[in-house]
Amino acid sequence: MLELRDVSVRYGDTTAVDRVSLDLPTGEVLAVLGPSGCGKSTLLRAVAGLEPLAEGRVLADGADVTSTPTHRRGFALMFQDGQLFPHLSVARNVAYALRLQRVPRDLRSARVSELLELVGLAGHAERLPATLSGGERQRVALARALAVEPRLLLLDEPLSALDATLRERLAADLRGILTRAGTTALLVTHDHEEAFALADRLAVMRAGRVVQSGRIDEVWRAPVDEATALFLGYARVLRGDAAATVLAAGGLPAAAALAVRRSAFVADDAGRVPATVRSARVTPEQVRLVVDADGVGDLDAVAPLGSLVAAGERVSLRVDVTRVAALPADNRA
Amino acid sequence: MRRTAGLLALAAGPVLVLGVLFVLPVTGMVAQGFWADGRFDPRGVLDVLGRPRVHRVAWFTLWSSAVATTASVLLGMPAAYALHRLALPGRRAVRAALLVPFVLPTVVVGVAFRQLLGEGGPLGGLGLDGTPVAIIAGLVFFNVAVVVRAVGAAWESLDPRPGEAAAALGASPWQVLRTVTLPALRPAVVGAASIVFLFCATAFGIVLTLGGVRYATVETEIYLLTTTIYDLRAAAALSVLQILVVVGLLALAARLRFAADPTASRVTTAPRRVRRSDWPAVALTVLLLVALAAPVLNLVVGSLRVDGGWSTGNYRALGGTGDGSGGGGALLVPVTTALLTSLRTAVDATWMALLMGLAVALIVTRRSHTPGERRVRSVLDGFFMLPLGVSAVTLGFGFLITLDQPPLDLRDSALLVPMAQALVALPLVVRTLVPVLAGIDDRQRQAAASLGAPPWRAVLTVDLPVVWRPVLAASGFAFAASLGEFGATSFLARDDNPTVPVVIFRLIGHPGEMNYGMALAASVVLAATTAAVVLAVERLRVPSVGAF
Structure with missing residues (x-):
């Protein structure tokens, strides 16, 4: 559906987006993940036609849309804070694009109710945006963007303006809505949780470039370098002897560096890495430990709930091999 | 590239209009000073600038403006606080009413002050008529509202929590004011003060009516030089001096305003109940309001007195042409005709200023996509603000000497006066619209x-x-600004087709009690019209109105 070919965006001397190429098949959701200032929002705006390209091409359904103005691209853009039109009711906001297309009134109102139903705001049609909560506004923005069945939905950090509980709930809803509507979507975010909650594919961006892209589980299992691993939520990266010790304990082939998640080490009598507990903290899910592992150094680890471990005790750690990722040697970031 | 081209196309209209109606007249005026017998010759200008009278005029302009500005700020601050932070009953109405002095026609205010301070006036015993004190009082009357509005808006949107934190640390209300509030307000105060200084230094109608020939400022001196002794070179020299000073001041004001635009964020704090410590501010505010109301009320009373008794005679006389010395009237047309001319002119000036202002505001507020576009935009931005930097008198005089030859012979055009007034009103329109458009995400x-x-x-x-x-x-x-415009109009309006301010000025210049009574009545009518327009505007609750 969407193809980016060597897309660059420059502001004066700074290159915000540097020769990015991406493919997004129809019906899939691609998340562009990167720290703030990496150029991901600029990339999204370039796809929307809001930033002129310095070079490269944007293709939609095989046709070059590089110089097509925003309003003729048929890509709906949903902003971080919704950007509802404040003087229009919820229903009028959702119907906005339908009115532009001169959809007859009865069809239009049917479609609006259907969409409000879809986003769970059926009773709110006549409210004004200012009377809605942040989450509700985001849902209206989504309904408004979906109204004309855009061939591509562009989402700019759709959940980051919301608080944690709301974010989790809306993420699940959003995913469901996108799947049901069969929408192709491009989403940019700095939050890997948001990306995992919504996307099928992932592109990691840093300093204007895409450093890694692929199916979400592929990227997740094999981060291309240390910075990517850390950005994807790995807690630490081990090198040299420390990495070798852990790899050996997990029965894995040797590698130069190893990214480990917080829960990669489990306190277990059958474990093969001895360690001294530095601190222990009980959380609702598990007991979180910070340990000093022999020959490895400081590590995060977990123990099952109910285990009585205290600072200064000796424990053994088992390596959960699904929660570590070997990194290629030459990609030290 | 395409965007920059589009921008230039959009800007072409206003640029062309401003080029012909502004740049051409002003450069024409300036050229008068520097070219003698077809040759460039700056000696004449230097010569003029060396004259003792010019020194005296420049010095008077500076010190009277400085004193008036200081007084406006000192008197305006307590009112800004009381009317924008305290839950006083009727504060909205008072705030609206405060806008009236600012838009009152300058000639009207001049007449009102003469009526108050002159012989036989309630304050005639003070002997202030025709003194610098009267001029300064008139300038303060106009400009104190600017301080109240600008500082009040800033005060309203000031976060109260730092002050509360200081109070919790043991600061008294006075200490909070001195250590927390005033420093936070400083950009707004300095910004307002620099604009007020600018208005004072270029004030025309008020200085001309109250100071006459004895106390001239640069602005009135330009007028006197051109209309009474036809010394165009000296007038041009003074214009150049004034343009330089004013543009410098404006640049300074723009920088200061940039520091904190009171209209940018409209997070307003709810007004709070009046406490004991607020009493001095409230008392000073009441005093200020009385002082502002006095000349206006006295003007209304004066207009209703004929030969020591109450009468509407002065108003009835507006249908005539006044009392001339040689048997005819003081005027060529009845005042009522002038009123119609004023209204018609103001309508034309309004749509012109609005069209230009909208185009300009749209151009300067759109987001730039490329550095080239940004450069073009900022050049245009500065260009469109130029009329604020040039006095109305210079503009009017420039119109007179440059737009009098084909293909641009506008001397007899009915649009000449509206065009000049539209240019004078343009910065007002732009200043009102730009914050609103810029505030749209x-x-x-x-x-x-x-x-x-x-x-x-x-x-x-x-x-x-x-x-x-x-x-x-x-x-x-x-519309209100155009109704009261006097500086440019006084040059351009023809004797057989004058506007009301021109008529009023002519009436007070003619001897005769009837003429003076008619001037008072005409002033009241004009003041009432502008006040009605401005109070209607205030009902729209647009925060950027009157924020300079």
């Missing part, structure tokens, strides 16, 4: 575009609902 337009709205449709959806009230308010403001 550009992403709203982008959201509309991404939903399939073409650019014009995006403007209808996003800009129009937000901007129609400010447009209406700006029109009212431009």
